Amino acid sequence: MRKTVRHLADGREIIYFDDSAKPPPRDALDTRDLPAVAADSQIRRDPLTGEWVALAAHRQTRTYKPPADLCPLCPSKPGKPSEIPESDYDVVVFENRFPSFAQSVTGEKGTLDGRGLVPVAPGKGRCEVVCFTSDHDRSFGELSQERVRTVVDVWADRTATLSTVDGVEQVFPFENRGEEIGVTLHHPHGQIYGYPFVTPRTERMLATAAEYHAAHGRHVLGDVLAAERETGSRVIAAGEHWTAFVPPAARWPVQVLVVPHRQVPDLTGLTGAERTDFAEVYLKVLRCCDALYDRPLPYVAAWHQAPVRRGRDLSWLHLELFSVLRSKDKLKYLAGSESGMAVWVNDATPEQIAERLRAACAPR
Known part of the structure; x- marks a missing residue:
């Protein structure tokens, strides 16, 4: 498996994992005019349960059920740039444009209203998207055994990397599939959360x-x-x-x-x-x-x-x-x-x- 690290127009990291025999160099540029990612996440601990809750109001504007020909997880096409600048890919990982947790968040640890009752802190972590295939109409269960093995290697790679990221306390790879679950992008993909706390x-x-x-x-x-x-x-x-x-x-x-x-x-x-x-x-x-x-x-x-x-x-x-x-x-x-x-x-x-x-x- 070959790993290639590049960056999108707004500075987010994108990583290509190639399992094909002779992959291209992965040097396509992101031609979009994107504003900087403006994540403003905060975590608060519920004083009644001791559990942390993440607040990420900026996610209200995230992409919601786009038509298939405008899918942001498909490879880019002439006149239709996506989150993946290449015209094809095997497995790709990139930083979420609407993250629940991010390294760029600011703020100080403290308590809500300074009363000492509800601890608060910046939601500092990392959220990534994992696209399992460039084929919009496939599902994870339709992947080849060889491709699933590649995805496992990718999960392991990202677990190792995110475990070293500042503020991350737990790494959580997952896949949501189906509208009944709440999926808003139908391209076969998963996510990885680097939480700033250990989950309940x-x-x-x-x-x-x-x-x-x-x-x-x-x-x-x-x-x-x-x-x-x-x-x-x-x-x-x-x-x-x-x-x-x-x-x-x-x-x-x-x-x-x-x-x-x-x-x-x-x-x-x-x-x-x-x-x-x-x-x-x-x-x-x-x-x-x-x-x-x-x-x-x-x-x-x-x-x-x-x-x-x-x-x-x-x-x-x-x-x-x-x-x-x-x-x-x-x-x-x-x-x-x-x-x-x-x-x-x-x-x-x-x-x-x-x-x-x-x-x-x-x-x-």
Whole structure:
């Protein structure tokens, strides 16, 4: 894989990752007249929960559902410049033009209104967009196994780089797919957030892992993985180095964990063989998901990685995929119990979810 770093008209970094045999030099210029990125992010900690909340009002003006011929993630064409100046690409990463967190934000740490009750700080971090292919009409599940392996290498590269960025405490690669999830750009792409704090979900998982290790001397996800591989009732796909299964306390109508058999804190710790095996197992999972309702499944695919500076010995890298679609044309809404009290009520058991997924991708 060849990596080439360039810059867009407003100074943002763009990085080309080429897996083709003889890629071009990647020297196309961004001809647009762009204003400087004006990110004004702030984070505030909720005094009742201790959780950080990001405020990024400048994102209200971000691009929203453009027509396909004006897609900003497609390669540039004559008279139609996009975020990617080249006429074609393999995988490309660039700084988000409307970031939730950025290095350019200003401000000082303090408290809201100087009262000492609500800590505030500039939302200093980094947000990147990852385009998986130049083909506007493909999906991640339609990529070749070789391309998925390239994307894994890109995720690992960006995790390593963003972990050194000033203010970043956790690196989060993810993909949102489908309008039901809230996607406004249909080109196959994901994002990477470099958070200026450790996320609430990760804090909770680290606390649970620490408690379990103190009681049993083992990692909780390692024991869950072993139990799932032994029983097999919730397993969707498995390879030499990874197993995909519906979690035993699934919250979502479709939910799958893809877990490596070896504990590593983040994507940078995966071997070449583990990265290749992930590509094979994950593509199987995505094929099952798209076959479930005989339509493209809207989903979130989220990498759970260790924080940059702490809890790394308690972290076990894994991917979580979930969907809000509970039938072909019905959504799972987060209503009173879920939104108000964070108590989830699922309309299907994990065993039923797993059986439906296995049946969907079985030979017909």
